[in-house]
Amino acid sequence: MRRWRMRLLGLAMLMPTQAVTAGTEGFKHSSWTPEQGAPGNLVGITQSRDGYLWLASTEGVYRFDGLSFERIPLPRDSRFANAIPTSIFRDRTGTIWVGFNQNAGAAIYRSGRLVPVPMRDAPPSILKFAQTRDGAIWASWGGQGDRLFRYFKGEWRLMDYVVGLPPGEIASMATTADDSLWVSLGQSREVGSLARLPWGASRFVAAPDRVGFTMLGRAPDDALWISDGLGTRRIRDRLGTATSGDRIFPAVPGAAVPSLAFDRRGGIWGTTRGVGLFRIDPAAAVPLERLQAGRLLTSDATIETFVDREGSIWVATDAGLDRYRPVAIARIPLIPPDVQDGLKMARAIDGTVFVAAAHRLYAIAPGTPGRVVQDGVGRIGALCPAVDGGVWAVHAGRVTRDGGGESIGFALPPDRMTPTSCAQDRDGRLWLDGEGAIWTGARGAWRQVPSAGTGGGVMDIVPDPQGAGVLVNTGAADLLRLTPEAQGRISARQLGIGPIAALWSSGAGVYASGAGGIARIQGGRVQRIGTAANPWLAGVRGMAQGSDGAAWFLARSGIVRVAAQDLDQGFARPGAGIAHRTFDAHDGYETRGQAISFRGAQVAAVGDGRVIVATRAGPLVADPSQLGADALPPPIHIRSLSAGGTRWRDPSGRVVLPKGTHTVQIGFAVNSLAVPSRNAAYFRLEGQAGDWTGAGNRREATYTNLSPGRYVFRVIGVNADGTWNRDGQTLAFEIPATFLQSWKFKLICLVAALALLWIAYRIRVRVLARQIRSRLLDRLRERESVARDIHDTLLQSIQALMLRFQFAIDGLPANHEARPDLDDAMDRADMVLAEGRDRLRDLRRTEGSADPEAALREIARRQLAGTAITAAVRSSGTARPIDVVAWDELASIASEVLFNVARHAHASDVSVELQYRPGGLMLRITDDGIGIPAEIAREGRRGHYGIPGMRERAARFGGVLMIERRREGGTQVTVTAPAAMVYRAGAREDSQDR
Incomplete structure (x- = not known):
C-alpha cells in the first residue's frame, strides 16, 4: 500500500519493476455488446461473493459468468411493473441491492429472485447505496427534497432533516476507514460540495473543499479521490484527514460526473459520460491517457467503473460492457517494430x-x-x-x-x-x-x-x-x-x-x-x-x-x-x-x-x-511479477436446477423434485472472469454410477433415466492460472417415487409373481402327476392282466395236473415204495402253488387302496407270520382316497420293510402308522430291534437291491424315503409323498386316531 501511495504522490518518477509500461499497455481489452448478448444502457456494476458480475441496466438486472448473461426477473410486485434499475450494490454480508426508479424503491436478491424491500414514500429513483459499520444501508437519489434514506432493522427512514444534510443534489456516497459517511453534493453542473457524517455523530459537517459536481472514489488505501474540472486528485486520506501538496492530475475536458476505479498497478480509471474513458498513470511522464470509441472502447458514453476480485477493470457504457484485464505480456511503447531489418x-x-x-x-x-x-x-x-x-x-x-x-x-x-x-x-x-x-x-x-x-x-x-x-x-x-x-x-x-x-x-x-x-x-x-x-x-x-x-x-x-x-x-x-x-x-x-x-x-x-x-x-x-496475482480459487456456483418444466435458480438445501421425474438439467458456473474460456469444470452425481466428467465448454449437466432416490451433485473447477477449487459446490435433490415406483407396488408385483409361479408350479405338478400316474396305472393294469392270465391258465393247469397226480398216487398200493416220495412232491407242489397265489395277490394290491389300514394289517400278518413280532397298525388325520398307483408302490414298500423286520431286526414289536396330512401322506414303520447300520441305511447291503428298490418306488410317486436308526434302539422307516401325487379326488372320511 505504501508503494501504491508513493506512486500517487509522484515521489518516484521511474517506473517500478511491477509496472514498466504506460497507459493501457499491459491490459487486455475485451468488450461485450448486445450482439454478444450483453445488455445496453448499463448504469451500475458490482460483484457477488460467488464471483458473478452483476449489472444494472435499463433493460433489467443481469449477472455474468464471463460466458453468458443471465437475466434476473424483476420483483412480481406491481410497483416494479414499469420500473427500471438505476443502481446496484453489494453489502458486507454479500447481499445484492438494486435501486429502481418510478418510486418503486429497492429490492434485494434472495433465494434465486429479487425480493422487494418495503419502502414507504420511496423517492423517484435510488441512484447510490452505501453501508456503515452498524450494517445500516444508506440510499440516495439525485434530486431535490427528500434525498437520503437509511435502512436499519427492517425499516426505512428519511434522514435529510435528522442528520442535517446540506443542500444540493447527491452525486455519490462513500465511507472511510473511520466509518464516516461522506456525501458529494452538487449545486450546479460545475459547483459542488462535500459533507461528512462522522461515526457516532448526529449531524453532517460541511467540508470546505472547492470541488465540482463529481463522484467520490475510494482508493485501495481507503483514501478518497475526486475528478472534476480542476483535475483528478486525492482529497482525504483513509481517516478522512484533508491532504495538502498532493499532485493534481489534468482534468478531462467535457467529462461529466466522473466515477473512478483504481487498478492494482497504480492506475486510475475514470468515466466521462460522453467523451470516452481516461486512465491516469502517476508514474508516467505523460500521466493522462484517453480512450474513445473505436480505440479499445465500445462507446464514449462511459457511466460506471468497477474493479473485480481478479483485478480487471470493468466499464459500463450505453453500448455494452468493456473490460481491461491486467496481463503478463505487454508491448514496450518506447521501441517500435522493425519489419524491414528485424529486431x-x-x-x-x-x-x-x-x-x-x-x-x-x-x-x-x-x-x-x-x-x-x-x-x-x-x-x-x-x-x-x-x-x-x-x-x-x-x-x-x-x-x-x-x-x-x-x-x-x-x-x-x-x-x-x-x-x-x-x-x-x-x-x-x-x-x-x-x-x-x-x-x-x-x-x-x-x-x-x-x-x-x-x-x-x-x-x-x-x-x-x-x-x-x-x-x-x-x-x-x-x-x-x-x-x-x-x-x-x-x-x-x-x-x-x-x-x-x-x-x-x-x-x-x-x-x-x-x-x-x-x-x-x-x-x-x-x-x-x-x-x-x-x-x-x-x-x-x-x-x-x-x-x-x-x-x-x-x-x-x-x-x-x-x-x-x-x-x-x-x-x-x-x-x-x-x-x-x-x-x-x-x-x-x-x-x-x-x-x-x-x-x-x-x-x-x-x-x-x-x-x-x-x-x-x-x-x-x-513480467513474471504479474503471474499469479490472483491465486484465489475460482468460485464454483450451481446456478439452476431444471426438471419437469420447473426451474430452480440458485437451489440450496435439498430440493424435492416432482414424482416421476426422469431427467434433470443442472447449470453451474466457474466464476473466474479473467479468461472464462480456459476455466474447466468437472462434475459427478452421487447416487448414480460414474466417475468425474469433464464439462468442456458446457456449463450444464444433463442426467436421464433417473430412478427415485436421493442424489448429490458435485462440481469442482480450475481457472486459467491452474488454481483449483476442489471443494466446489454440492446440490442435494430427491426424486420421490410414484405409486408404480414405490416399494408397496413392487411388493404387490412380487407377491403376484410368486403367486403366479406357485399356480404354474401346482399346475405343472398336477400335469406331471397325471402323466406319472397314467404310466404307472398302465403298468399296474398290465400286471393285473398278467396275474389273471397266470391264475386262469398256469395255476389252474398246475392244479389240474396235481389232481391227476393225486389220482395216480391214490391208485398205488399203500406200501408201494414210490408212494412216500410222490406224497412229498405233492406237498411241495401245494406249497409252490400257495406261494404263487400269494405272489399273484401281491401283483393285485390295488384292491387295498379302498381300506389302506386293513391292507397294511394284512401285509403285516403275512410278512410277520411265523415270528413272535407283535404288529400295531393305525392311521391318523382325515382319511382321503389314495391313488391306486401310489398305493401299489406304498404297499410294496411296506411289505419290503416288514419282510426285512421279520428276517433281520430281531424285534419284538413293530408299529405301522399312516398319517393323512393336508400337504401329503406319510407312512412310518418303527421297530424296537437291533437297528440298521448307518452305511446300510444310506446305500443298502452290497449285492442286495431292497433299499435302492424302495427309494426308486418312492420316487415314482414323488415321495421321499428316509431310514433312520433310533437312539433308543430299532429302526424307523418314513415315506412322505405330496398330496398332489398320492390323493385322488373323492369324498373325504373323518377318522380318529386308532
Whole structure:
C-alpha cells in the first residue's frame, strides 16, 4: 500500500519493476455488446461473493459468468411493473441491492429472485447505496427534497432533516476507514460540495473543499479521490484527514460526473459520460491517457467503473460492457517494430537488455522502462554481449561496443557480406559470420578460420561454455565447434532433434532447437526433450531464463513458461510431458515471432526478472511479477436446477423434485472472469454410477433415466492460472417415487409373481402327476392282466395236473415204495402253488387302496407270520382316497420293510402308522430291534437291491424315503409323498386316531 501511495504522490518518477509500461499497455481489452448478448444502457456494476458480475441496466438486472448473461426477473410486485434499475450494490454480508426508479424503491436478491424491500414514500429513483459499520444501508437519489434514506432493522427512514444534510443534489456516497459517511453534493453542473457524517455523530459537517459536481472514489488505501474540472486528485486520506501538496492530475475536458476505479498497478480509471474513458498513470511522464470509441472502447458514453476480485477493470457504457484485464505480456511503447531489418537483442552481463530497432539502439535496464542509447545508427546487422560489459553492435562497416564503459570500434573483416551473427568467446575474441566463412579476432586483427565448413552460411553463433571457442549453427543437423586452431562437431545423432532451427545460450548451457525438440549442451554432455510428448517444442525460436530460473520459450503457439525444476525433469525424462503454461492472445500475445531470416537472440531476460521477446509487432515484455496475482480459487456456483418444466435458480438445501421425474438439467458456473474460456469444470452425481466428467465448454449437466432416490451433485473447477477449487459446490435433490415406483407396488408385483409361479408350479405338478400316474396305472393294469392270465391258465393247469397226480398216487398200493416220495412232491407242489397265489395277490394290491389300514394289517400278518413280532397298525388325520398307483408302490414298500423286520431286526414289536396330512401322506414303520447300520441305511447291503428298490418306488410317486436308526434302539422307516401325487379326488372320511 505504501508503494501504491508513493506512486500517487509522484515521489518516484521511474517506473517500478511491477509496472514498466504506460497507459493501457499491459491490459487486455475485451468488450461485450448486445450482439454478444450483453445488455445496453448499463448504469451500475458490482460483484457477488460467488464471483458473478452483476449489472444494472435499463433493460433489467443481469449477472455474468464471463460466458453468458443471465437475466434476473424483476420483483412480481406491481410497483416494479414499469420500473427500471438505476443502481446496484453489494453489502458486507454479500447481499445484492438494486435501486429502481418510478418510486418503486429497492429490492434485494434472495433465494434465486429479487425480493422487494418495503419502502414507504420511496423517492423517484435510488441512484447510490452505501453501508456503515452498524450494517445500516444508506440510499440516495439525485434530486431535490427528500434525498437520503437509511435502512436499519427492517425499516426505512428519511434522514435529510435528522442528520442535517446540506443542500444540493447527491452525486455519490462513500465511507472511510473511520466509518464516516461522506456525501458529494452538487449545486450546479460545475459547483459542488462535500459533507461528512462522522461515526457516532448526529449531524453532517460541511467540508470546505472547492470541488465540482463529481463522484467520490475510494482508493485501495481507503483514501478518497475526486475528478472534476480542476483535475483528478486525492482529497482525504483513509481517516478522512484533508491532504495538502498532493499532485493534481489534468482534468478531462467535457467529462461529466466522473466515477473512478483504481487498478492494482497504480492506475486510475475514470468515466466521462460522453467523451470516452481516461486512465491516469502517476508514474508516467505523460500521466493522462484517453480512450474513445473505436480505440479499445465500445462507446464514449462511459457511466460506471468497477474493479473485480481478479483485478480487471470493468466499464459500463450505453453500448455494452468493456473490460481491461491486467496481463503478463505487454508491448514496450518506447521501441517500435522493425519489419524491414528485424529486431536485434542482446543481454549484457549487468542484466541490461539492448534492443536494435529502426536505426536506434535501446537499453532496458533492471527497474526501468527503457531509454534510447543511440539514435540514427543505421541498420544494425548483428548484436551480441561483450564479456566485459555492454554489447557489440555491427553497423556502418564497423564493430562497436556500446553501454560497457569505454567505447571501442574497429572495421569489419574484408568480406563482401555484412555479418548477421556475432559472439565473443571467454578469451575476448570476436567471431563474425561471413560469406561462406567465419572470422575471428580482436581489435580489428581478423583472420579467417580454416575449413569452417559453413556451406550455405551461418545462422547462429554462441560462445562455447566448455572451451575457448564458439558453437555454430549452419542449419544442418550437426553443430560445429570451432576454436582458432581447430574445429569439431556435435553430431546429429548426439543432438537427436533433426536440422537445427535455432541456437542460443542461457545460463551455463547452450540450447538448440529443431523439428524433433530441443537439446541442451551443458557440463560436457548433451540432453534432449522430444516433441512426441511435448509438441509445442517443435520449431522453438529461442529461450531465456528469468531471475527465478524459469525458462521462457518463443514457440509457434505463443510464449511458453516452464518452471526451472520442470525443465530439469524434462531433460532427465525426455519422453515425458513437461508442465508448462502458454501465453497467447488471451494474455497479450497477439502477434507471432519474427521472420526466420532475422537471426540472433529472440528472447532475453532483464536482470529484474522481466523477459523481452522479439516479435513482428515489436518487442514484448513478460513480467513474471504479474503471474499469479490472483491465486484465489475460482468460485464454483450451481446456478439452476431444471426438471419437469420447473426451474430452480440458485437451489440450496435439498430440493424435492416432482414424482416421476426422469431427467434433470443442472447449470453451474466457474466464476473466474479473467479468461472464462480456459476455466474447466468437472462434475459427478452421487447416487448414480460414474466417475468425474469433464464439462468442456458446457456449463450444464444433463442426467436421464433417473430412478427415485436421493442424489448429490458435485462440481469442482480450475481457472486459467491452474488454481483449483476442489471443494466446489454440492446440490442435494430427491426424486420421490410414484405409486408404480414405490416399494408397496413392487411388493404387490412380487407377491403376484410368486403367486403366479406357485399356480404354474401346482399346475405343472398336477400335469406331471397325471402323466406319472397314467404310466404307472398302465403298468399296474398290465400286471393285473398278467396275474389273471397266470391264475386262469398256469395255476389252474398246475392244479389240474396235481389232481391227476393225486389220482395216480391214490391208485398205488399203500406200501408201494414210490408212494412216500410222490406224497412229498405233492406237498411241495401245494406249497409252490400257495406261494404263487400269494405272489399273484401281491401283483393285485390295488384292491387295498379302498381300506389302506386293513391292507397294511394284512401285509403285516403275512410278512410277520411265523415270528413272535407283535404288529400295531393305525392311521391318523382325515382319511382321503389314495391313488391306486401310489398305493401299489406304498404297499410294496411296506411289505419290503416288514419282510426285512421279520428276517433281520430281531424285534419284538413293530408299529405301522399312516398319517393323512393336508400337504401329503406319510407312512412310518418303527421297530424296537437291533437297528440298521448307518452305511446300510444310506446305500443298502452290497449285492442286495431292497433299499435302492424302495427309494426308486418312492420316487415314482414323488415321495421321499428316509431310514433312520433310533437312539433308543430299532429302526424307523418314513415315506412322505405330496398330496398332489398320492390323493385322488373323492369324498373325504373323518377318522380318529386308532
